[in-house]
Structure formats: structure tokens, C-alpha cells
Amino acid sequence: MNIDIENLKKKILYRAQYRGTKEMDKLLYSFVLENINSIHESKLPILEKFLEIDDEKLYKFYNDLNFDLKFEDTSILDLFKEFKLNKEK
Secondary structure, eight states: OOOOHHHHHHHHHHHHHOSSSHHHHHHHHHHHHHHTTTSOGGGHHHHHHHTTSOHHHHHHHHTTSOOOOOOSOHHHHHHHHHOOOOTTO
């Protein structure tokens, strides 16, 4: 299966920006925007799956309220956990 990388990136960015709550829209869109070009293209489908995780679970994980988030790729979780949102953007 041949994946069009640019279309996949657009889809991921769109999904990150339209989550349902403004806080998660901003957090996840900023996270994806900052990291999408540095993540190897073979991991983009995993990033897309990451965005399927429920907003509440991601919010709690990001804010150290839940350490038990299960996900197949810990490198994506580590990137997300280390990400610092610039609130002025």
C-alpha cells in the first residue's frame, strides 16, 4: 500500500486541530505541528492512531493526572509528555 505522505500529514493536522474542546484543539494541534516533520514517515500512521485516544485520557496523561495511558508506541507518548505548549501562540 502506497501512502501519500503529504495527504496523511494534512489529515493528521486536521484531526489534531478539531478535537471537540478548545484546550485539546490547541494542545494537540501545537504538538503535532511542532513534531510532524521530525517524526519518521513510517510512524505517521502511529501518530494518527495516537490522535484517536480520548481527549480526557490525553489531558490527564499530559497533566500528570494519569500515568496509566496504554499506547503501542512509547516514543510518541514521550514526545507528547515532553512537549511544552507556548500559550502565547
